[in-house]
Amino acid sequence: MTPETVLTLARDALWLTLLLAAPLLLAALVVGVLVGVVQAATQINEMTLSFIPKLIALAAVLVAAGPWMLRTLVEYTRQLIESIPGLLN
Structure with missing residues (x-):
């Protein structure tokens, strides 16, 4: 396994993590900002x-x-998993 292969696998895994986490993080961010604005406007802490x-x-x-x-x-x-045999060569 070459260093380029390891870096490619790591990059793909990080990209997938970002892609899967983005909808949840964006939803939490939007709702958090909206609730924060409402709390600031009504002074409910x-x-x-x-x-x-x-x-x-x-x-x-x-x-x-x-x-x-x-x-x-x-x-x-x-x-x-399907790429494992090709990685061992």
Whole structure:
């Protein structure tokens, strides 16, 4: 296995991680900002108030994007396992 192969595998794994985490992180960011704006406008400083909407948003994103995320992860894993014989040469 060459160093270029290792770097390619690491780059692909990091890209997949970013791709799979992006919908969840963006949903949490958007909901967090919206709740923060509402809290600033109403001067309600309750820490748990931002937790529940984020939790609901993340659950909704997982329901909506979960099949795509799982399909992407399974496809990457399948390609990785199928490439093992070629990596050993």
